[in-house]
Amino acid sequence: xxxxxRQLCLILTLMAVFVAQAQANPEEDLRQYVDQNTQRxxxxxxxxxxxxxxxxxxxxENMNEALEGFVDxxxxxxxxxxxxxxxxxxxxRDEFVARFKRSLFDSYAQALVTAEDFRIKVTDATINxxxxxxxxxxxxxxxxxxxxxxxxxSMYRREDSDxxxxxxxxxxxxxxxxxxxxxxxxxxxxxxxxQKVIDNWSDAVESLNLEDEVNNS
Numbered sequence: 001x002x003x004x005x006r007q008l009c010l011i012l013t014l015m016a017v018f019v020a021q022a023q024a025n026p027e028e029d030l031r032q033y034v035d036q037n038t039q040r041x042x043x044x045x046x047x048x049x050x051x052x053x054x055x056x057x058x059x060x061e062n063m064n065e066a067l068e069g070f071v072d073x074x075x076x077x078x079x080x081x082x083x084x085x086x087x088x089x090x091x092x093r094d095e096f097v098a099r100f101k102r103s104l105f106d107s108y109a110q111a112l113v114t115a116e117d118f119r120i121k122v123t124d125a126t127i128n129x130x131x132x133x134x135x136x137x138x139x140x141x142x143x144x145x146x147x148x149x150x151x152x153x154s155m156y157r158r159e160d161s162d163x164x165x166x167x168x169x170x171x172x173x174x175x176x177x178x179x180x181x182x183x184x185x186x187x188x189x190x191x192x193x194x195q196k197v198i199d200n201w202s203d204a205v206e207s208l209n210l211e212d213e214v215n216n217s
Contacts, residue, residue: 027135030163031125034137034153037070038120045108046117052109063105072156072164073101079166080179084187087194096198103205117144120151133157182208 044066052059067073077100078085078093085093121140128134134156141149154167154176167176186197186204197204 026132027125027127030127030135030155031122031137033163034125034139034155034165035122038122038139041066042118042120056109059109060102060105063108064101069162070165072166073097075156075164075166076100076176079176080183082180082184084183084194084197087192092195092198096201099198099201103202106202107205118142133159135163178208179205 044062048059048062051062074097077097080100081088081093081096088096119142121142122137123140124138126136126138128136134154137153137155139151139153141151143149150171152169153165154169155163156166157163167174169175182204183197186200187194190196
């Protein structure tokens with residue numbers, strides 16, 4: 001066996017070991033994937049603290065770019081509408097997705113104005129043993145003063161696609177469920193006028209005090 005042949009064999013062996021390790025550690029792969037996307041978002045948010053006040057549209061565009069392909073806003077919005085989604089047209093559903101996304105970006109931006117420095121540590125990923133296309137990823141948000149807040153991402157994937165986030169749980173509070181309850185309350189208050197609820201969604205989100213829910217959980 002020539003030296004070149006031995007080198008090629010060694011390279012192929014190392015590649016095989018690497019592939020085997022990757023296949024044997026899908027949860028670690030998922031943890032790293034979420035960590036990379038999360039840290040990228042944190043860096044972008046930190047770099048653009050003042051952008052929202054200077055140029056809101058640029059802030060929205062940058063946020064959308066950072067989260068596109070990682071957060072499934074359409075899936076989340078459909079779950080927020082719940083059974084009422086059957087009463088809507090395709091155009092109304094598209095409009096709600098846009099308004100839902102915008103309301104979240106507004107909330108992020110307003111929080112950034114007063115937020116202290118923080119970092120996020122992704123600690124663990126667990127793939128559902130009954131469905132390997134669903135998983136949860138645990139992390140901690142650590143503030144500059146040392147406070148720690150537990151956060152869990154609910155993740156899913158379709159065949160041959162990347163993992164996407166479909167819900168967030170903060171200190172035990174299911175954020176998606178809180179939004180869905182709010183949508184149902186607004187539907188009842190409006191007498192079932194779904195377009196009115198869609199039009200006023202930003203106001204509904206502002207009146208939903210998630211911080212109190214988290215603190216009281």
